[in-house]
Amino acid sequence: MRPEGRGPLDSLYFTYPHFAAARAPELDGDATQHPVVIVGAGPIGMTAALTLARYGVRSLVLDAKPTFNDGSRATCIARSSFHILERVGAVDAFLAKALGWTTGRSSYRGREIYRLTMPDSEDEKFRPMYNLQQQYTEQFLHDACMASGHVAFRWQSEVTATGNRADGVTLTVESPHGSYPLRAAFVLAADGARSALRGQLGLRLKGDNYEGRYVIADVKMAFDHPTERRALFDPASNPGGTVLMHRQPDDIWRVDYQLRPGESPEEAVREATIRARVGAILVDLGHRGPWELEWWSIYTANTLALDDYRQGRVIFIGDSAHIVPIFGVRGLNNGLADAHNIGWKLAYVLRGEAGEALLDSYSPERRGATLDVFANATKSTRFMTPPTRGHRLVREAVLSLALTEDFARGFANPRQMQPYTYAQSPLTPFAARDAEFSAGPVSGAALANVRLGDGFLSDHIGDGFSALIFVDGAISDDVAALVAAMAEREPRLRALVVGGTLEHPCARSLADPGDRLAKAYGAAPGTLYVIRPDLHVAGRWRRAVPAEVLATLDAGLGRPQ
Ligand SMILES: Cc1cc2nc3c(=O)[nH]c(=O)nc-3n(C[C@H](O)[C@H](O)[C@H](O)COP(=O)(O)OP(=O)(O)OC[C@H]3O[C@@H](n4cnc5c(N)ncnc54)[C@H](O)[C@@H]3O)c2cc1C
Numbered sequence: 001m002r003p004e005g006r007g008p009l010d011s012l013y014f015t016y017p018h019f020a021a022a023r024a025p026e027l028d029g030d031a032t033q034h035p036v037v038i039v040g041a042g043p044i045g046m047t048a049a050l051t052l053a054r055y056g057v058r059s060l061v062l063d064a065k066p067t068f069n070d071g072s073r074a075t076c077i078a079r080s081s082f083h084i085l086e087r088v089g090a091v092d093a094f095l096a097k098a099l100g101w102t103t104g105r106s107s108y109r110g111r112e113i114y115r116l117t118m119p120d121s122e123d124e125k126f127r128p129m130y131n132l133q134q135q136y137t138e139q140f141l142h143d144a145c146m147a148s149g150h151v152a153f154r155w156q157s158e159v160t161a162t163g164n165r166a167d168g169v170t171l172t173v174e175s176p177h178g179s180y181p182l183r184a185a186f187v188l189a190a191d192g193a194r195s196a197l198r199g200q201l202g203l204r205l206k207g208d209n210y211e212g213r214y215v216i217a218d219v220k221m222a223f224d225h226p227t228e229r230r231a232l233f234d235p236a237s238n239p240g241g242t243v244l245m246h247r248q249p250d251d252i253w254r255v256d257y258q259l260r261p262g263e264s265p266e267e268a269v270r271e272a273t274i275r276a277r278v279g280a281i282l283v284d285l286g287h288r289g290p291w292e293l294e295w296w297s298i299y300t301a302n303t304l305a306l307d308d309y310r311q312g313r314v315i316f317i318g319d320s321a322h323i324v325p326i327f328g329v330r331g332l333n334n335g336l337a338d339a340h341n342i343g344w345k346l347a348y349v350l351r352g353e354a355g356e357a358l359l360d361s362y363s364p365e366r367r368g369a370t371l372d373v374f375a376n377a378t379k380s381t382r383f384m385t386p387p388t389r390g391h392r393l394v395r396e397a398v399l400s401l402a403l404t405e406d407f408a409r410g411f412a413n414p415r416q417m418q419p420y421t422y423a424q425s426p427l428t429p430f431a432a433r434d435a436e437f438s439a440g441p442v443s444g445a446a447l448a449n450v451r452l453g454d455g456f457l458s459d460h461i462g463d464g465f466s467a468l469i470f471v472d473g474a475i476s477d478d479v480a481a482l483v484a485a486m487a488e489r490e491p492r493l494r495a496l497v498v499g500g501t502l503e504h505p506c507a508r509s510l511a512d513p514g515d516r517l518a519k520a521y522g523a524a525p526g527t528l529y530v531i532r533p534d535l536h537v538a539g540r541w542r543r544a545v546p547a548e549v550l551a552t553l554d555a556g557l558g559r560p561q
Contacts, residue, residue, distance in 0.1 A: 001071075003271055003293050009070055012220045012294050013250040014135045016067045021156035024173070026180040033168060034060045035350050037184035039159050039197055042069060043134065044318030044335040045190030046141035046151075050088035051343025053150035054463055057350050060184075061151060062173060064158035068142070072218040072295045073134040074332035075246050075254050080419040080446060081333045082126040083458065083535060084340045090144035097136055097249055100127030104229030110236065116229065123449050123520070125456045131227060131248050133218075134332070159191070162200040164312045186346060187314045190339070195320035201311055205304035205323065207374070213259040215268055215298050217278050220251050221291035230285065237284040238277075245285055252294060255281055259298075269298050301325035303374040309363040315342055322370040330373045337419070338366045344463075344533040349558065353491070358558025361426050369420035419446035419536075427538055427555050429548075436542035439522030440529075447535040450520050452510060457517065460510060464492020464533055465556060469544070470518055471500035472525035479526075482546045483507065489553055492533075499525070532556060 002010060009016040025032070036052060038045045041063035049059045077085075077098065085091040104116035118128035145151035154175070161172035169187045173180055189197040198205070225247065232243040241258035248254060255278055259268050267273055274296050282291060305322040309315060318335030342362045348354035422444035423431055431443040441448045450457045460466075467486060469479060480502060487493045487506045495507040498517050502509075512518060521529065521540075528544035529537055530552050539552040551561060 001269060001271075001296055009067065011135070012292060013252055014133065016070070016135075017139075019066050019153065019155035021066070021176045022154065023177045024154060024157070024175060024180055024182075026173075026182055027175075027178050031183065033183040033185055034058075035185050036060070036188060036346065037062065037169070037171065037182060037186075038188045038190055039171070040190035040192055040318075040320070041065075041138075041142070041153060041155070042190060042192055042318065043074070043137050043141055043332060044339045045188065046138065046145055047084065047088060047336050047339035048188050048190060048317055048343045049145050049151040050090060050141065050148060051340050052347050052350075053145070053148035054088055055344065055347035055351060056150065057347045058150045058152070059188075060154065060182075061145070062154050062157040062159060062171075062182075064156070066156050068135055068138040071297060072216060072254065074137065074326075075131050075133065075248055076333075077130045077132055077137070078333045079124065079126045079128050081336045082130065083446075084336050086126075086458075087340070087463075087535070088144065088343075089148070090140055093140040093143065094130065094132065094137075097140075098130035098132035099227040099247060099249060100130050101227040101229070102128055103226075104231065106231040106233065107235070108233045113233075123451045123456070123516075125449055125458060131246055133248050133250075133252065136249070137332070159196060159200075162187070162197050162314065164201060164314050166312070169313050185313065185350070188339075188342065188346075189314055189316045189320045190318050191320050193319040193323050195316070197314060198306070198316070198320060201314060203306055203311065205306060207302065207304035207323075209304075210301040210325070213263075213265060213268070213298055213300050214256050215259065215274065215277070215296060216254065216256045217274055217296040218248070218294040219253050219255060219278060219282070219291045220294055221253060221282070221287060222251055222289060223247075223253060223287050225286070232281075232284065235281075235284050237280040243281050243284070245281075255285075257281060265298055269296065299326070305367060305370050305374075309338075309367055310359060315346075315359070315362065317342055317366075321366070322373075324370065324373050334370060334373055337369060340534050341366055345558075353557070355558035355560070357560075358556070361558075365420075365422045365425050365427075368422065368424060372420050421445040422536055427532070428552070429555055429561075430539045430541075430552060433539065433541050433548070437522040437540065440520060440540065441537050443537055443539050445537055447531060447537065448520050450517050452512070452517070457510075458535065460494070460496055460508065461531060461535060462492060462494040462533075464494065465490050465538070465553060466494045466496055466531040467549075468496045468498065468521070468529040468531060469502075470498045470521070470523040470525055470527040473500050475500055475502050476526075478546065479528075479544060480504070482528075482544060482549060485546070485550060486553055489550070489557060489559075498523070530556070 036059040038061045102120050106114040158174045159171045163170040169184045171182045227247045230245040244256040246254040302323045309321045317338040324330045345358045428443040434442045483495045493506045498510045526543040529540045
């Protein structure tokens with residue numbers, strides 16, 4: 001909602017574009033089957049489109065609205081998401097605008113009880129978290145889609161029916177020029193929390209709704225306060241409740257506050273109430289100057305997901321597949337990982353470089369990630385919005401103990417998002433080899449970055465699979481033959497040879513002064529890691545076992561074992 005006198009898109013800092021509705025060729029008889037239609041031009045649909053574009057796959061993105069999502073939504077973007085944005089060629093605009101941060105502070109009744117410092121080091125290319133309004137996220141992704149030359153948009157085009165067959169999907173699209181059928185080999189349903197496609201296919205989200213309500217309000221003010229997460233438990237301005245605050249670019253600040261039990265939601269969202277409550281909170285946070293109200297809303301926490309994210313040729317990504325509580329900033333970040341995961345897999349399948357079986361790994365991997373988010377978010381949500389008198393008592397006890405006792409302070413940790421480890425994935429068939437290592441990322445985990453000279457290990461990973469091979473000068477004939485066999489299966493293969501050189505067009509040598517890479521990866525001469533296009537480890541061997549390495553690559557390419 002916006003203050004009285006301002007329209008729904010009348011923002012203090014962002015100018016919403018208006019996208020016209022072009023006449024669709026289908027209205028004039030064109031029956032082309034598009035390789036991929038993406039329903040929803042939110043951040044997740046556009047990231048999927050950019051991932052496909054990276055591999056030269058064209059997509060058509062439909063959205064019911066004429067512009068980006070309005071109001072204030074996802075603010076915090078995690079490091080792992082910045083790696084995704086980099087891989088799809090969009091990160092520069094994000095780095096130029098977003099505010100990076102590493103720390104947070106929690107207080108109870110005005111006294112500090114916890115200081116959060118998120119893991120960061122010189123080996124990391126990006127900061128653990130960045131704050132940026134979702135409008136900019138959508139604008140930057142849209143700019144990158146337009147620049148790619150592989151993404152077409154149809155705005156003001158609402159999907160009203162979905163026919164899912166074994167050989168393709170037919171959508172019914174309503175546009176200002178009329179209604180028409182649209183054919184696609186695959187559809188990515190990125191149509192958000194109220195997904196129409198879910199309903200059209202007779203699917204339902206399952207899980208829990210939580211009672212506690214939060215108001216979120218964005219205000220504009222000049223406030224000299226660092227970019228860090230502030231959490232106020234039981235402050236004078238919201239007795240018995242919680243207040244959270246985040247800084248965003250353009251002097252915009254996000255304030256979230258918990259409603260007390262019995263507070264009426266209707267009363268809570270009246271402009272006069274919002275102004276009184278937010279004004280008191282800002283004083284509590286140390287701001288005495290003027291401020292303007294930008295936007296506000298009210299929400300509850302949910303942990304809801306589809307049982308299976310893939311329904312034949314319709315694949316659900318982002319909020320259409322799962323709704324997670326916003327504590328711990330996972331809605332957007334979890335969805336970006338969905339988009340990237342299905343993006344490279346679908347591109348490989350559509351280009352004939354992988355078998356369709358590869359698509360079967362999407363749902364277990366990303367649903368597993370969502371269930372992990374639920375496990376963490378449920379703990380955070382119970383703490384932030386205690387559902388019962390018992391939970392409330394535990395929270396009070398923990399917070400008052402945290403004033404004096406170290407052990408209790410960890411409970412006030414907001415549990416920030418970490419990339420999920422695809423340990424049970426069909427794409428990591430030799431995870432048992434992890435037992436051979438005492439360091440390094442396990443099978444299914446995200447790549448551990450290492451600073452190499454003036455760049456990073458992640459800079460050397462290409463768009464395809466990579467082999468990270470540790471040698472001691474001379475390369476054995478076995479390893480050379482293995483690389484050749486891998487390159488034959490995967491033309492995008494990049495062999496990164498640490499400590500030696502290999503004569504093969506896909507090979508690159510990596511210098512490792514001080515053995516930083518070898519130490520970070522628990523490696524000895526002969527060690528080999530297979531890394532997926534999305535920077536997750538597919539498998540690792542302390543001494544390469546060629547048959548297992550090739551079987552892992554085959555699994556990653558959806559080929560029969
Ligand atoms: C008030 C609020 C605050 C939030 N705060 C945070 C936060 O701080 N941190 C965080 O991580 N997440 C937050 N989220 C969640 C985050 O905004 C979502 O996770 C994210 O927007 C999901 O993106 P999406 O692309 O999946 O869906 P959406 O952004 O919802 O996009 C879906 C798109 O599909 C279009 N569409 C819908 N139906 C159709 C149809 N039938 N035909 C064509 N197009 C259609 C819509 O117009 C829309 O553009 C918040 C959400 C809300 C609502």
